[in-house]
Amino acid sequence: MTLQQLPLNVQLPANETFATLVTGPNDEAVNLARTGSQPLVYLWGRRGVGKSHLLHATCAAAQQQVMYLPLAELRDTVSAQVLRGLELYPWLCLDDIDAVVDDETWCFELFALLNRVRDAQAGRVLVTASCSPAQLTAAYPDVQSRLSWGVVVQVHALDDADKVRALQVRARAMGLELRSDTALFMVQRLGRDLVSLIDCLQRLDKASIAAQRKLTIPFVKAVLAI
Incomplete structure (x- = not known):
């Protein structure tokens, strides 16, 4: 195509x-x-x-x-x-x-x-x-x-375990490493809407490149103010 x-x-x-x-x-x-x-x-x-x-x-x-x-x-x-x-x-x-x-x-x-x-x-x-x-x-x-x-x-919503997997798969496609504990933290704290979670992941991608930081829970908290 x-x-x-x-x-x-x-x-x-x-x-x-x-x-x-x-x-x-x-x-x-x-x-x-x-x-x-x-x-x-x-x-x-x-x-x-x-x-x-x-x-x-x-x-x-x-x-x-x-x-x-x-x-x-x-x-x-x-x-x-x-x-x-x-x-x-x-x-x-x-x-x-x-x-x-x-x-x-x-x-x-x-x-x-x-x-x-x-x-x-x-x-x-x-x-x-x-x-x-x-x-x-x-x-x-x-x-x-x-x-x-x-x-x-x-089409049914993914459960939390599958949303964690979805975030990790998308992160890998973006060249990021997203640990399971960080992905689960995002799902639990940012809501269950996968579209919003992916938007947050894109924000984190830009921030991690600028700061040369890995996607840890403290970093996610700081960038997304949660």
């Missing part, structure tokens, strides 16, 4: 691949995304459970052309017409679909896109949202039925 395949200069995080993904209780979701065995997969779960990471990893591993759209970011910056013609791509990854389906224009264009993909019987669509299709607030109810045709899987 090259950046030329991504629209609007969207760039994927370099470290969000299958190699840095800790599966935890989400084997089914990961396998569906990795294999592309189903024409439509709808992944839902609350913020911070790893849905976007899974889409980014799918894009990074794709052997065919892939189109990734972070819909929450694009809703107020581009026209919904960006969805036209996407049925030509073998892989479509639509992140945060619930951010746009309450808008009539976006919802109509999404409905039309799903119909074109279904009629073509060729492409694969991977969708994420914070809720199940039945719970979506959609401008057109038919969109909910279209999305329900696919395989619907909830």
